[in-house]
Amino acid sequence: MRKWNFSAGPAAIPEEVLKEAQSEMLEWQSSGMSVMEMSHRSSQYIDIANKASQDLTDLLKIPNNYQVLFLQGGATLQFSMVPMNFGFKGVADYVLSGSWSKKAINEASKIVDVNVVCSSESSNFNNVPKESSWKRSENAAYLHYVANETIQGNALHIPPTTNAPLITDMSSVILSEPIDISKFSMIYAGAQKNIGPAGLTICIIKNEFLKTASIDLPGMLQYSKHADADSMFNTPPTFAWYLSGKVFAWLKGKGGLDSIGKINRLKAKKLYDFIDNSEFYTNPINRENRSIMNIPFLLKNSELNAEFLHDAENAGLLNLKGHRSVGGMRASIYNATPIEAVDALINFMGDFQSKHG
Ligand SMILES: Cc1ncc(COP(=O)(O)O)c(C=O)c1O
Structure with a gap:
C-alpha cells in the first residue's frame, strides 16, 4: 500500500504518473518494446524527449533565447561544471546560506577564486543574509546562490539583483511556483524532487551566457557540447527523461x-x-x-x-x-x-x- 512520503529526495512522484508508466512498461505505444529498450536516436524516443522539453519550456515559460539541457551527474556535478565553464575569468561570488551552498563553494574553490559574499553559518543557516549586507566583487564572473536549501529549509524567495550573471541551484524548488527565467543566466536542478526520478539534471542556460563558456574542457564537461548535441552528446538517461516528461504533462494538467x-x-x-x-x-x-x-x-x-x-x-x-x-x-x-x-x-x-x- 502506498503511504504519504515526505522524503527530501528521491521524493514522491504523482501516482497517476507511476500508473501510466506501469501501463507502458512492457510496451510503449505499439512499438514492440519498453522505452528503456529504445535507441535514444530513434524517432520514437526523439518525440518523447522533445515533448518533455517543450512541456518544461511551457511550464516555466522559458524564453527562446535559452537552452534547456537534460544532463547527468546531478546538481553536484554542476557545482564543478559551473566554475569550469564560466569561472575561468577571475572571481566568482557565492552566497553561503546552507549545506548545499557550502558544497558548491567547496567544489568551486578548487577551480576558481571564490568570494563568499555573505554567510549565515554562524547562526546554523537559519536565514539568508539580507542583500544589503553582501560584500560583492567588482567584476564577478557570476553570482551563485542556492534558491532553496533542502537540508536547513531556508529559501531566498526573490532572486537577488546583480550586474553579474546570476546562477542558481533550484534543485528543491524548481516547478513549485512561477519564476522569471529572464533574471537568470543559468538555472540547474537535480530531478529527484519536483521533476522525476534521480539520474537526470536539468540545466537552463541563456544563449548569450553559454557563448562565453570555456571550450577548453573535456567534451562531457562542456555545456556548449551538450547544447549543440541537443543533450545527446552521449546516451542520456532515457527512462528518467521519459518519466519526467510524464510529470511535466501531469503538472500542465493540474493547471x-x-x-x-x-x-x-x-x-x-x-x-x-x-x-x-x-x-x-x-x-x-x-x-x-x-x-x-x-x-x-x-x-x-x-x-x-x-x-x-x-x-x-x-x-x-x-x-x-x-x-x-x-x-x-x-x-x-x-x-x-x-x-x-x-x-x-x-x-x-x-x-x-x-x-x-
Ligand atoms: C539544493 C540541492 N543542491 C544539490 C543537491 C545534490 O544533488 P545531486 O544528489 O543530484 O547531485 C541536492 C540534493 O538533495 C540539493 O537538495
Missing part, C-alpha cells in the same frame, strides 16, 4: 505553476501555522526565509524523536527524519505531496502532542 504554486503555499502555511501555534514543535528558520518545500521542525523534547518517527511510520507517514547534519524532523512537501498528506501529518502531530505534551 501549471500558478495553480500548483497556490497549493504549495497553502500546504506550507498550514504546516507552519500549526507548528507556530504549538508549544511542542518549533521551526528554527527566520520567517521571511522559510522554505515552502522543505519544512524542518524540532520537538521540544528531543528524547521523543525516535518514538515520533516510529509512530509516524505506523500512521503511514514516511521519511520525516531531519537530515543527519541538523537532526530533528523535516517534512518535504513537493508538488506530488497533496494537501491531504499535510493534513494527515498535522493530525498525527496533534495526536502525538496530546499524548506527550
